[in-house]
Structures are given as C-alpha cells and as structure tokens.
Amino acid sequence: xxxxxxxxxxxxxxxxxxxxxxxxSLLAERLGISPRTVRRDVDRLREMGYxxxxxxxxxxxxxLDAGSELPPLLFDDDQVVALxxxxxxxxxxxxxxxxxxxxxxxxxxxxxxxxLRHRLTALEFIAIPGRIGDATPGAVSPEVLVAVSSAIRAQxxxxxxxxxxxxxxxxxxxxxxxxxxxxxxxxxxxxDWRIYRVDRLAPRxxxxxxxxxxxxxxxxxxxxxSGRFKGSGGDDRWPCIGKVxxxxxxxxxxxxxxxxVVEDLGDDRCSLEVGSWSWxxxxxxxxxxxxxIEVVHPAELVAAFGELATRNAATALSPRxxxxxxVISGLPGTGKSAVAAEVARRLDAVHLSIxxxxxxxLGAGMEPGWTTGVAAYEAVRAAAEQNLRLGRTVIVDAxxxxxxxxxxxxxxxxxxxxxxxxxxxELADTAEHRRRLExxxxxxxxxxxxxxxxxxxxxEAFEPWHGPHDWxxxxxxxxxxxxxxxxxxxxxxxxxx
Numbered sequence: 179x180x181x182x183x184x185x186x187x188x189x190x191x192x193x194x195x196x197x198x199x200x201x202x203s204l205l206a207e208r209l210g211i212s213p214r215t216v217r218r219d220v221d222r223l224r225e226m227g228y229x230x231x232x233x234x235x236x237x238x239x240x241x242l243d244a245g246s247e248l249p250p251l252l253f254d255d256d257q258v259v260a261l262x263x264x265x266x267x268x269x270x271x272x273x274x275x276x277x278x279x280x281x282x283x284x285x286x287x288x289x290x291x292x293x294l295r296h297r298l299t300a301l302e303f304i305a306i307p308g309r310i311g312d313a314t315p316g317a318v319s320p321e322v323l324v325a326v327s328s329a330i331r332a333q334x335x336x337x338x339x340x341x342x343x344x345x346x347x348x349x350x351x352x353x354x355x356x357x358x359x360x361x362x363x364x365x366x367x368x369x370d371w372r373i374y375r376v377d378r379l380a381p382r383x384x385x386x387x388x389x390x391x392x393x394x395x396x397x398x399x400x401x402x403x404s405g406r407f408k409g410s411g412g413d414d415r416w417p418c419i420g421k422v423x424x425x426x427x428x429x430x431x432x433x434x435x436x437x438x439v440v441e442d443l444g445d446d447r448c449s450l451e452v453g454s455w456s457w458x459x460x461x462x463x464x465x466x467x468x469x470x471i472e473v474v475h476p477a478e479l480v481a482a483f484g485e486l487a488t489r490n491a492a493t494a495l496s497p498r499x500x501x502x503x504x505v506i507s508g509l510p511g512t513g514k515s516a517v518a519a520e521v522a523r524r525l526d527a528v529h530l531s532i533x534x535x536x537x538x539x540l541g542a543g544m545e546p547g548w549t550t551g552v553a554a555y556e557a558v559r560a561a562a563e564q565n566l567r568l569g570r571t572v573i574v575d576a577x578x579x580x581x582x583x584x585x586x587x588x589x590x591x592x593x594x595x596x597x598x599x600x601x602x603x604e605l606a607d608t609a610e611h612r613r614r615l616e617x618x619x620x621x622x623x624x625x626x627x628x629x630x631x632x633x634x635x636x637x638e639a640f641e642p643w644h645g646p647h648d649w650x651x652x653x654x655x656x657x658x659x660x661x662x663x664x665x666x667x668x669x670x671x672x673x674x675x
Contacts (some may be wrong), residue, residue: 183219186211190219192257194230194242201239260320263303263354302327303352303359304399318359318377325381326361327352335366335386338379345379347372348389351399362399364392371395373406409455416453418460420479423449423472431467449474457482485593491567493595501566502527503596504667505587507578508603509637510628511615512652513659517603518575520660527571530558533625540624555586562587566594578602579640588645600647601663607653 189209193200206213220230220240229243303323329336329349336349347363354360359376371394396402401414410417424431428442431450438452454460461482464471473480504521508514515531522529536554544550555576562572578584584600591598605611612630620627628636648666652659 199239199241305354337382340379419453421451421474425470502571503598504573506575512603514575516656517659518573522573528565529573532576537622537625603652
C-alpha cells in the first residue's frame with residue numbers, strides 16, 4: 179500500500195469515526211476521490227477489522243460500527259499530537275489515573291510506526307494544574323508545539339518571531355497552564371528569563387547551536403511560572419498579602435477565597451488572608467464580598483481602600499458634576515501663562531500656574547532647585563484635584579518638558595475621574611520667541627527669568643509626548659491662541675464651567 183493510499187485511508191477513517199452516517203458522494207467530495215475509490219477504500223478498512231455498515235438508497239451511506247474486537251489503531255500526525263497531549267495532561271487531572279496515563283503513553287509509543295513514534299516522543303511538556311481562565315485560549319498548531327518541544331529536547335537555541343520581532347532563546351520548558359501554552363526560556367538578547375505565549379510565536383528554521391541548560395530560578399518551573407503571573411518575580415507568592423475580617427460566615431466566603439486562607443470567627447464573621455499583584459487590586463477584589471470589611475494588616479491595604487474610595491467617588495459623579503482639567507504647556511516665552519489666564523477668564527475657571535507657586539515656595543525659604551520644582555508641581559496637583567472634585571474647570575500652565583511632569587496631571591485626572599486635555603504651545607519663529615522671552619516682565623520676585631541659552635537647552639532636552647495632546651501655533655496674539663484652545667475643547671467634549 180502506498181503512502182498516498184495509507185494517508186487516504188487514515189483520512190477516511192477519521193471521518194467515519196465521527197459517528198455520523200456519510201453518503202458515499204460526500205465522502206468522495208471531502209477526500210477528493212471518486213465514489214468507486216471510496217467503495218474500494220471501505221473494503222480495505224473492513225479487511226483490517228473495522229466494521230463499517232452500509233445502507234443503500236438516496237439517503238444511505240457508510241457508518242463505522244463499534245466492533246467486539248479492537249482492530250489495529252491507525253493515527254495521522256495530528257492525532258498522534260492530540261494523543262500525546264491528552265495522556266500527558268491526564269497526569270495532573272487529579273482523578274487518580276496518573277500512572278495509568280503514563281503506562282498508556284508508553285504502550286502506544288511502543289506500537290507506533292517509527293515516524294509517528296518520533297513525533298510522539300518529540301512532544302514533551304509540563305502540565306501545571308489550575309483553573310481554566312475566562313479568556314479564550316489561542317490556537318496553537320501541532321507543528322509549532324512539536325518544533326518548540328524538539329528544540330528543548332535537543333537543547334538547540336530556538337529562533338522565532340514574536341509580536342513582529344525576532345527572538346533568540348534557549349528553550350527550557352514547554353508548559354500547559356490554565357488553558358494556554360507557554361515557553362519558558364533564557365532570552366539571549368536580554369540576558370534574562372522570559373515567558374512567551376506559544377500561540378504568538380512563529381519558529382524559524384534552522385534552529386541555532388546547542389546550549390547548556392541553566393537552572394531555572396527557584397528550581398521549579400511550576401512555582402516560577404505561577405509566581406511570575408502573580409507579579410512576584412519568581413517566587414510562588416503574591417507580592418501584596420493582607421488580612422481582613424468580613425461580616426460573613428466562613429461557608430459563604432470559602433467558595434470565592436481562591437488560594438486565600440479563611441478562618442471562622444463565629445457570630446457569622448470570618449477572617450480572610452489573601453493576596454494580589456497590587457494593593458489597589460487586592461482592595462478591589464475584597465469589595466466583591468459586598469459586606470463590611472475591617473483591615474487587620476497591613477497599613478498599605480488601608481491606604482489602598484482610601485485611594486479606591488476616592489476613585490469610586492469620582493466615578494459616581496455624573497459628567498456634569500465632574501470638573502474639567504486643561505493643561506497648557508510649552509517652553510518659557512511661548513505665552514502659555516497669558517493664554518491660560520485668558521482661557522480661565524473666558525470659562526470663569528480656576529487658573530493655577532506652576533511658576534507662581536514655585537515663586538511663593540522660594541519666598542517662603544525653600545532652596546532653588548529640582549526639589550522645589552517638584553514641590554510646586556505637587557502643590558498645584560493637590561489644588562487642582564480639590565477644585566475638580568468640586569466640579570470646577572481648572573486651567574494649569576506649566577512647561578511639562580518631561581513625561582514625569584505630565585504624569586502629574588494624569589494622576590490628578592485618574593484621582594478625580596477626569597481626562598486631562600493637554601495643549602502644547604509652539605513658536606516656530608525663533609526670533610519672535612526670543613523677542614517675547616527677553617521682553618516679558620511677569621513680576622515674579624524669586625523665580626527669575628531664564629536666558630535664551632537656557633531656553634534652547636530645555637528645547638533640546640524636551641521629551642517626546644506620549645498620549646493625546648494638541649499642538650497650538652502660539653505666533654498669533656493671546657486672544658486668538660486662547661480662542662483656538664477653546665475651539666478644540668468644544669470639539670473634544672462638552673465642558674462644565
């Protein structure tokens with residue numbers, strides 16, 4: 179029997195094993211052969227011991243009947259991979275069939291033809307028990323699984339594309355965990371351990387040179403992977419663990435405690451010690467019990483509940499009750515303070531200027547320098563948040579030449595349920611920019627005025643913007659620039675003066 183006819187018989191058997199009745203014409207269409215060849219192949223399967231019933235007539239067809247004796251087992255390539263996965267995964271099923279699954283895998287491997295036995299042997303992985311998450315697992319082709327497993331077995335560097343970028347990795351473990359496949363390996367370009375989702379990688383050929391396996395952090399791949407997913411960096415523990423008392427009986431909490439520890443305190447109360455990847459996430463997860471909560475420890479969890487309460491209070495406000503935060507940025511001399519003042523006047527809004535606050539801090543005795551600048555940003559942020567919670571519109575003017583500075587206003591927005599509107603003033607005409615800088619008199623006694631050389635240095639160090647923002651041409655008069663800001667605000671969303 180030729181390889182082609184053998185493959186055709188396997189495909190025919192696979193279709194018949196679905197348990198349905200197949201008309202001969204449909205089988206011929208699916209297999210790309212003639213009805214006569216279908217009849218001949220059915221006879222061959224019967225000779226091999228498969229009981230195939232046939233019915234005549236327009237609605238007749240072929241059906242595989244379960245025989246009293248087990249005929250020879252025939253598997254195609256993908257079925258071999260499926261069998262290897264099923265039997266190896268059964269070792270962590272928790273139903274007491276671990277040894278039986280391993281014996282079955284050994285038995286099947288012994289009776290396989292050499293080509294399929296090699297494919298079966300090539301696919302080795304670690305199955306870690308755990309619940310299946312809500313996310314739909316990514317589809318992984320058998321060829322990718324075999325390629326990754328083979329590279330691990332041969333201790334060859336694996337080359338693959340991942341998220342559009344080439345990777346060179348010493349593959350150590352192929353892991354099935356919570357419904358997904360992962361590769362744990364040492365990334366040669368980053369000199370560090372990395373975890374890759376196998377459904378997102380595309381192996382390249384050929385593989386790289388042989389490597390000497392490294393000990394995985396902690397010595398246990400299951401603990402390492404679980405710890406990384408918990409955010410602890412490798413140890414199988416949550417980075418944030420707290421203990422609370424819930425006004426609920428232990429029996430009501432236990433089904434939802436996950437890996438937490440529940441202690442019955444009587445009087446329909448219990449304690450729960452549980453962890454999460456952040457204190458905010460832990461506080462939010464505890465709120466799902468919908469009951470009174472008393473924090474036993476630590477103080478970080480108490481602070482997280484306070485932060486969460488602030489955010490929730492802001493979220494509970496209707497859009498018309500929330501304030502509006504407008505941040506006008508730009509180099510010294512672009513006119514941002516004058517434009518911010520004009521926008522605030524037209525909106526009857528609160529105007530907060532970093533330079534004015536910094537001038538006051540210096541006047542109070544603080545030393546000039548980076549610390550005073552940061553203090554000014556934080557003071558303005560606190561004032562902005564307070565006004566935003568009162569439903570007011572706040573206009574801030576600041577240079578904002580770094581992402582760290584811009585994050586000040588993003589944090590203010592997150593704390594109050596508002597989205598900052600960033601406007602960056604720019605003067606392309608350097609001569610006009612210098613004229614404005616050297617001709618301004620702001621009346622600030624302590625901040626002083628920067629030189630043109632200082633401004634050019636700040637321009638060269640100005641960090642690129644990330645996130646939404648609008649560039650505004652500041653060459654027009656202040657009233658016209660302010661009108662441009664207002665126009666863009668109106669097109670973005672309704673304002674609440």
